[in-house]
Amino acid sequence: MLEISDLRAGYGRMAVLHGLDLTAMPGRPTVVMGANGVGKTTLCRAITGLIPVWSGGIRLDGHDITCLSPAQRVRRGIALVPEGRQVFPDMTVRDNLRLGAYLRGEPGPSDLEQVEALFPILADRRRQTAGLLSGGEQQMLALARALMSRPRLLILDEPSQGLAPKAVAQVAEAVQRISESGVAILLVEQNMTLAETVGEWAVVLQGGRAEVEGPASTVLKSGAVEASYLGH
């Protein structure tokens, strides 16, 4: 379980997150919504250790991870599917997957088998270079690569970006299956369909804080997301 309390972080002297509280737990995928530039990606970076936290705390399964390096956080079970997917286009699908297990050491055959069973398209294409995959397939690869580190918490930063509706539906189905396998999900998303399909709990960021939160079925219909875009 991820517990964030009173988190402050930003860039240079500019604060982006001003005392944010948030939790994510297995069996209750959390979706984070909010306007462009509100700090969703900054939140992902702070949780994964890519930017330092100014104050406040991040705990994973009861352990304080606020000051750990990104690599230590991966070993503790945090995996990020970054904005824009960032697969290695000139490497094969298999080698992209192997990289996902890098911090744990060489992946065992069972790791590859498990993620390829979850994403059969990646097994079919294992020798192809990743750059030849469609946008939706590359997103599946980015998801599968993150799973190779055997995470307990999977953070997805706008996985629907640039995808056709059919590919978004495939991403939703994959994330639901991952959630059902016991992995806690934190989904940063502006696509309402994906948010509604995957989210059980919803958090709307505004002014660097979790302005509204509650069951996704209530929050996503409350107008809070639209209000955050209008800044009131």
Ligand code: ATP
């Ligand atoms: P989007 O939905 O457009 O991706 P976001 O909610 O993810 O937006 P962030 O990318 O977290 O927002 O950006 C929050 C604020 O921090 C913005 O004002 C942005 O310009 C600023 N920012 C983001 N990255 C940096 C950086 N590396 N250096 C300085 N400022 C940054």
